[in-house]
Amino acid sequence: MGVRPLITALGLLVCWQLLVWATGAPPYILPGPLAVGRVLLARGDLLLEHALVTATEILLGILIGSLVGAASAILLTAWAPARRWLMPLLVVSQALPVFALAPLLVLWLGYGMASKIAMAVLIIYFPVTAAFFDGLRRTDPGWLELARVMNARPLAVLWRIRLPAALPALGSGLRVAASVAPIGAVVGEWVGSSAGLGYLMLHANARMQVDLVFAALFLLALMALALYFAVDRAARRLVPWQRETLPET
Amino acid sequence: MRRSAVALAVLLLLAAPARAAEKLTVMLDWFVNPDHGPLIVAREKGFFAAEGLEVDLVAPADPNDPPKLVAAGRADIAVSYQPQLHLQVAEGLPLVRIGTLVATPLNSLVVLASGPITSIEDLDGRKVGFSVGGFEDALLGAMLERYGLSLDRITLVNVNFSLSPSLISGQVDAVIGAFRNFELNQMDLVGAPGRAFYPEEEGVPAYDELIYVARADRLDDPRLRAFLTAVEKATLWLVNHPEEAWNIFKGTAAELDDELNARAWRDTLPRFALRPAALDVGRYRRFATFLEERGLIDNPPPVETYAVDLFAR
Numbered sequence: 001m002g003v004r005p006l007i008t009a010l011g012l013l014v015c016w017q018l019l020v021w022a023t024g025a026p027p028y029i030l031p032g033p034l035a036v037g038r039v040l041l042a043r044g045d046l047l048l049e050h051a052l053v054t055a056t057e058i059l060l061g062i063l064i065g066s067l068v069g070a071a072s073a074i075l076l077t078a079w080a081p082a083r084r085w086l087m088p089l090l091v092v093s094q095a096l097p098v099f100a101l102a103p104l105l106v107l108w109l110g111y112g113m114a115s116k117i118a119m120a121v122l123i124i125y126f127p128v129t130a131a132f133f134d135g136l137r138r139t140d141p142g143w144l145e146l147a148r149v150m151n152a153r154p155l156a157v158l159w160r161i162r163l164p165a166a167l168p169a170l171g172s173g174l175r176v177a178a179s180v181a182p183i184g185a186v187v188g189e190w191v192g193s194s195a196g197l198g199y200l201m202l203h204a205n206a207r208m209q210v211d212l213v214f215a216a217l218f219l220l221a222l223m224a225l226a227l228y229f230a231v232d233r234a235a236r237r238l239v240p241w242q243r244e245t246l247p248e249t
Numbered sequence: 250m251r252r253s254a255v256a257l258a259v260l261l262l263l264a265a266p267a268r269a270a271e272k273l274t275v276m277l278d279w280f281v282n283p284d285h286g287p288l289i290v291a292r293e294k295g296f297f298a299a300e301g302l303e304v305d306l307v308a309p310a311d312p313n314d315p316p317k318l319v320a321a322g323r324a325d326i327a328v329s330y331q332p333q334l335h336l337q338v339a340e341g342l343p344l345v346r347i348g349t350l351v352a353t354p355l356n357s358l359v360v361l362a363s364g365p366i367t368s369i370e371d372l373d374g375r376k377v378g379f380s381v382g383g384f385e386d387a388l389l390g391a392m393l394e395r396y397g398l399s400l401d402r403i404t405l406v407n408v409n410f411s412l413s414p415s416l417i418s419g420q421v422d423a424v425i426g427a428f429r430n431f432e433l434n435q436m437d438l439v440g441a442p443g444r445a446f447y448p449e450e451e452g453v454p455a456y457d458e459l460i461y462v463a464r465a466d467r468l469d470d471p472r473l474r475a476f477l478t479a480v481e482k483a484t485l486w487l488v489n490h491p492e493e494a495w496n497i498f499k500g501t502a503a504e505l506d507d508e509l510n511a512r513a514w515r516d517t518l519p520r521f522a523l524r525p526a527a528l529d530v531g532r533y534r535r536f537a538t539f540l541e542e543r544g545l546i547d548n549p550p551p552v553e554t555y556a557v558d559l560f561a562r
Contacts, residue, residue, distance in 0.1 A: 193407045206383035208340040
C-alpha cells in the first residue's frame with residue numbers, strides 16, 4: 001500500500017485537531033481525534049457489533065443494486081420499448097430524495113435489514129444503470145460496422161462487442177455506487193432500526209455522547225474507503241485489456 | 250434660520266430615545282405546537298415587549314440540537330426535557346434549568362385501544378417501538394418491573410418519528426415516547442384510538458416534561474428573569490382566557506388551525522407550569538436517583554448545580 005496513504009491520514013487527523021483548536025468548539029459539538037480514539041478503544045466491541053450490521057446492509061445493497069442496475073442497462077440496450085418506458089422511471093429514482101422514501105420502505109419492508117438494503121439498492125440503481133447504459137450505447141462504430149460486415153446476430157453483437165466495451169463504464173458506475181451505498185444504509189437506519197452505525201449515532205446523539213457519534217462516523221468513513229478501494233481493484237481486474245494511461249503515482 | 254435648525258437638532262438629540270428591545274433567541278424543542286402556548290401568547294400579546302424583550306422563537310431540525318447550541322453560546326434559551334437535562338449534565342454540558350414550561354410528564358406508553366393489550370403485563374413477548382430519546386429503556390424497564398417483567402421479555406424497535414404509523418399499521422404492539430396530548434389525539438382522528446399507560450402512574454417518578462435551560466455562566470443575565478416574568482404573565486392570561494388564547498395561537502400560522510391542534514391545545518392547557526420560575530428540588534433529586542438506579546448516570550451532582558430558581562438567588 002505504501003507509506004503515502006498513512007501520511008495523508010495523519011495529515012487529516014492533524015487538520016481535524018487544528019480545526020477543534022481554531023474554532024474552540026466544545027467536545028459536545030466537535031470532539032477532537034484523541035477523544036474519538038479513546039471511545040474507539042473503550043467501546044470497540046459495541047461499535048464493531050453495529051458496524052458489522054451496517055456493513056452487511058451495504059454489501060448486500062451493492063450486490064443486489066449492481067445486478068439489477070446492470071440487468072436494467074442491458075435491457076435498455078437490447079429492447080427499444082424499454083428505453084421509452086424505463087428511462088423516465090430511472091431518472092425519477094434518482095430525483096426522489098431517498099430520505100423521503102425511507103419511511104415508506106420501512107413501512108413496507110419492516111424494521112429489519114430488508115428496508116436498509118432496499119435503500120442502498122435505490123440509491124445506487126441510477127449511477128450503475130446510467131453509467132453502464134452510457135457505455136453500452138457508445139460502442140465504437142467501427143466495431144459495429146465490422147460486426148455488420150461479418151453478419152453477426154444482434155445477440156452476439158451485444159454479448160461480444162457492446163458488453164465488453166462497456167465494462168470500463170460499468171466500473172465507473174460501481175465506484176460511485178461503492179461511495180454512495182453507505183448513505184442509503186445509514187439513512188434507512190435513521191428512519192427505523194435497532195442495530196447498525198446509523199442507529200448507534202442516533203442513540204449516542206440523544207445521550208449527548210458526541211464522541212461516540214464521531215467514532216461511529218469514523219468507522220463509517222473507514223468502511224466506505226475500504227469498499228471504494230476494493231471495488232476499484234475489482235473493476236480494474238474486470239477490464240485487464242484496457243490499461244490506464246495515467247501513471248498512478 | 251440657522252438658529253431654529255440648531256434648536257431643532259438639540260431638541261431631537263434631547264428627546265428620550267425609546268429603549269431598544271433586547272433580542273433573545275429561544276430554541277424550541279420541536280416545531281411550534283400547543284406545548285408552546287405560553288410562548289406564543291407572550292409574543293403575540295406583547296408580554297415579551299413589555300419586559301423589553303424581542304424574542305426569536307426558533308424551531309430546530311433535530312430536537313437534540315437546542316441544548317447543545319445553548320451550551321455553546323449560540324442561543325440564549327432552549328426548550329428541553331428534564332430527563333435529558335440529567336443526561337446532558339452528566340456528559341458535562343454547562344446547562345442549568347431556569348424555568349418549567351410543562352410541569353407534568355407527557356411521555357406515555359400507548360397501545361391500540363382495539364388491540365389485545367389491556368394491561369402492561371400483556372406486553373410479555375411483544376414488540377415495543379420507541380423514538381430515540383436516550384432514556385426510554387429506563388422508563389420502560391421501570392414500568393415493566395412493576396408487573397414482574399423485564400426488558401429482555403420484549404423487543405425494542407427504533408421507529409424514530411413514526412410512532413403512530415408503526416402502531417396503527419401493526420408493526421409494533423406498543424410505543425413509548427408518544428406524547429399523551431398529541432399522539433393520542435392524532436390516533437383518535439384517524440380512527441385508531443389508543444390506550445395510554447402513564448409512566449408516573451407506573452413506578453416512574455414524576456418529572457417536568459418541558460423546561461427552559463440556559464448556559465450555566467449566563468444566569469445573571471437580566472434578560473432571563475425578564476423572559477420568565479413575561480412567560481408567567483402569559484401563562485396566567487392563558488388560563489384566564491383559554492378560548493381567546495387558542496384563537497391567538499392558531500392565528501399565527503395556517504397549519505396550526507386544525508382539529509389535531511385544537512384537541513392538543515385542550516389537553517395541554519392543564520399541564521402548563523403555573524409558576525414557571527419556581528423549582529421543585531425534590532422532584533429533580535428523585536428523578537436523578539431514578540436514572541442512577543437504572544444505570545444511566547453515575548453520581549449525580551447536587552441539584553442546585555443544574556437547576557435553579559433565578560428569583561431566589
